[in-house]
Amino acid sequence: MDFRYPDGRKRASSEHDSGHAENRDPRKKAMDLLLYRDRTEKELRDRLLEAGFDEKAAEEGISYVASFGYLNDTRYAENYVFGMQGRKSRRRIRRELEEKGIAEETVENALSRIPENETEQIYALLCKRAGAPHPLEEKELRKLFGYLARRGFRTGDIWSAVRQYQEKQDFPA
Numbered sequence: 001m002d003f004r005y006p007d008g009r010k011r012a013s014s015e016h017d018s019g020h021a022e023n024r025d026p027r028k029k030a031m032d033l034l035l036y037r038d039r040t041e042k043e044l045r046d047r048l049l050e051a052g053f054d055e056k057a058a059e060e061g062i063s064y065v066a067s068f069g070y071l072n073d074t075r076y077a078e079n080y081v082f083g084m085q086g087r088k089s090r091r092r093i094r095r096e097l098e099e100k101g102i103a104e105e106t107v108e109n110a111l112s113r114i115p116e117n118e119t120e121q122i123y124a125l126l127c128k129r130a131g132a133p134h135p136l137e138e139k140e141l142r143k144l145f146g147y148l149a150r151r152g153f154r155t156g157d158i159w160s161a162v163r164q165y166q167e168k169q170d171f172p173a
Contacts, residue, residue, distance in 0.1 A: 026053045030061030031070070038076050041066075042101025077102050077110035085114045086121055092152025122153055122161035133165050 026048060033039060033047050041062060048058035065071045077097055084093050090111055097107045115121075127133065130144055141162065148158045 024051075024053075026057040026061030027064040029053070030065045034065055034070050038079065039071070040073050040076050040100045040102055041071055044071060073102050074106050074109070076100075077106050078113070081110040081114060086124070087151065089118055089121075089152035089154070090114065090116065091154070095152070118153055119157050119161050119164075122148055122157055123164060125151075126161055126165045130165070133167075135166055136162070 029048060029051055030044060033044060039047070044062055044065070045058050048061050049055070053061070062071065080097060080100075081093055084096075088096075094107055094111060097110070098104065125148060126144060129147060130136065130140065136144065145158055145162070148161075149155070
């Protein structure tokens with residue numbers, strides 16, 4: 001296949017060889033994929049396979065970066081939980097980590113660092129989103145409820161925090 005610049009000049013073959021999986025090193029591609037952000041083993045494998053590497057080459061790339069400690073699902077899960085706590089529910093964080101291929105035990109260990117009772121977190125999100133506690137009109141209440149439900153919070157916990165919010169009470173410590 002001929003590769004050309006927009007002005008019609010022909011590109012040298014060395015300029016486009018890197019586009020074919022068989023001409024690339026899976027170890028380098030794995031390193032490149034981890035350059036900008038941490039990934040789980042599953043995410044890295046999927047990206048290597050999408051890039052055209054076969055299963056054996058993908059495993060080679062994964063083993064290579066893992067040997068340097070660049071690929072660590074436990075570290076990824078802990079960082080993810082730390083970054084998402086206060087914004088998403090434990091249930092949603094758990095589901096997202098499991099979708100990323102993190103083992104259930106690793107997910108549970110990472111989640112053990114955040115409190116199980118999420119009412120306080122919901123109350124804080126309500127205050128951030130709606131301002132100082134005040135009685136909510138039905139339309140505003142529906143919007144806030146949907147906002148919190150999409151973050152994975154349980155209905156009972158949301159209602160408990162909303163009741164507290166509307167009563168203009170400070171949340172108990």
